[in-house]
Amino acid sequence: MLWPLIDMKRQPLLIAHVLHRFDVGGLENGVVNLINRIPTDQYRHAIIAMTECTDFAKRLSNPNVTLHAIHKREGKDLGSYLRLWRLLRQLRPRIVHSRNLSAIEAAVVAALAGVPHRVHGEHGRDVHDIDGTNKKYLQLRRFCQPFIQRYIPLSQDLEQWLKQTVGVPAAKVVQLYNGVDSQRFSATADNDPVLVNEAFFAPDSIVIGTAGRMMTVKDQPTLVKAFIELLALLPDKREQLRLVLIGDGPLTQTCEELIHAAGIKEQCWLAGSRDDVPQLMRCLNLFVLPSLAEGISNTILEAMATGLPVVATRVGGNAELVLEGKTGTLVPAADPASMAKALAEYVTMPDLMQTHGAAGRIRVESDFSMEKMVQSYMAVYDSFGNKG
Numbered sequence: 001m002l003w004p005l006i007d008m009k010r011q012p013l014l015i016a017h018v019l020h021r022f023d024v025g026g027l028e029n030g031v032v033n034l035i036n037r038i039p040t041d042q043y044r045h046a047i048i049a050m051t052e053c054t055d056f057a058k059r060l061s062n063p064n065v066t067l068h069a070i071h072k073r074e075g076k077d078l079g080s081y082l083r084l085w086r087l088l089r090q091l092r093p094r095i096v097h098s099r100n101l102s103a104i105e106a107a108v109v110a111a112l113a114g115v116p117h118r119v120h121g122e123h124g125r126d127v128h129d130i131d132g133t134n135k136k137y138l139q140l141r142r143f144c145q146p147f148i149q150r151y152i153p154l155s156q157d158l159e160q161w162l163k164q165t166v167g168v169p170a171a172k173v174v175q176l177y178n179g180v181d182s183q184r185f186s187a188t189a190d191n192d193p194v195l196v197n198e199a200f201f202a203p204d205s206i207v208i209g210t211a212g213r214m215m216t217v218k219d220q221p222t223l224v225k226a227f228i229e230l231l232a233l234l235p236d237k238r239e240q241l242r243l244v245l246i247g248d249g250p251l252t253q254t255c256e257e258l259i260h261a262a263g264i265k266e267q268c269w270l271a272g273s274r275d276d277v278p279q280l281m282r283c284l285n286l287f288v289l290p291s292l293a294e295g296i297s298n299t300i301l302e303a304m305a306t307g308l309p310v311v312a313t314r315v316g317g318n319a320e321l322v323l324e325g326k327t328g329t330l331v332p333a334a335d336p337a338s339m340a341k342a343l344a345e346y347v348t349m350p351d352l353m354q355t356h357g358a359a360g361r362i363r364v365e366s367d368f369s370m371e372k373m374v375q376s377y378m379a380v381y382d383s384f385g386n387k388g
Contacts, residue, residue, distance in 0.1 A: 124295025
């Protein structure tokens with residue numbers, strides 16, 4: 001069933017964005033950045049969280065957005081799909097845009113509810129299937145594939161995986177990259193407030209940091225272990241070196257225990273979940289992403305926009321962002337020794353830090369602007385036209 005044309009003439013077309021949970025995270029931040037920048041006279045938006053929406057919604061500045069929570073219970077909850085079907089029948093969106101495996105079944109429900117167009121975004125593989133080969137998950141993806149008209153993978157790595165492993169026809173796939181707010185994330189700012197932990201940053205400190213949810217796939221303990229090895233490699237720099245972990249989650253305690261056992265509590269700051277990430281980024285000298293798997297990392301883009309060199313693991317789309325030897329260094333995943341060696345090279349060569357950081361900023365401005373991202377998404381949405 002197609003929605004009445006009279007509704008389309010009265011107001012902009014509606015896109016329903018379906019995701020697992022609307023909370024702090026790279027995927028969710030990308031959704032907010034996109035929605036806040038799409039012209040309000042062209043599209044309206046509904047954010048549908050299969051579980052719940054949180055205060056993260058305060059980051060939305062677009063007035064044409066409604067929020068909806070399905071309250072899906074953990075495990076099998078068939079009733080949640082009925083609730084989603086009823087909501088879609090009520091909202092009558094022109095497009096449903098689901099994201100990642102945890103929301104892929106929304107495409108099937110949307111088709112049954114009569115939504116004319118279904119788009120599915122792949123931001124990164126599931127945390128329990130980091131190489132994308134889990135048979136059960138592949139079966140689910142292949143079952144949903146006929147109901148999805150367009151796939152948007154955020155990296156070339158994910159694009160090739162969709163085509164070769166999942167079996168999605170190339171004509172359905174449009175690869176595009178996220179953008180970064182290069183004004184919010186920049187090397188300098190006019191009115192940064194005083195940080196709560198200002199004393200942690202001495203004038204001669206060399207500050208290494210990361211940002212992200214403290215969970216297994218992000219593997220912050222490897223960074224802590226690498227920092228401990230770095231202190232052993234460069235004893236003359238010990239008093240200058242600092243480590244900042246921005247984010248919260250299950251691995252917080254593990255990192256605290258490693259730091260306590262090494263006796264380096266005074267040199268480490270577990271900052272927790274923060275609203276002042278751009279300001280904290282400006283306090284760093286070097287950014288590290290120790291992930292076991294990635295789609296396309298928003299935090300790498302934010303670090304590059306801030307003018308920071310990046311040390312990242314050679315996984316997922318990281319190599320598409322970090323140009324090795326030009327804007328940063330890539331190291332094997334779960335390898336503290338290799339990471340420590342890469343960190344030591346930057347610490348002992350401050351000119352290299354500046355050169356790679358400046359090159360990263362230039363790369364963001366040319367290839368990963370927010371404007372380019374919005375235009376790319378709009379091209380996908382507009383490709384469906386004004387008729388069902």
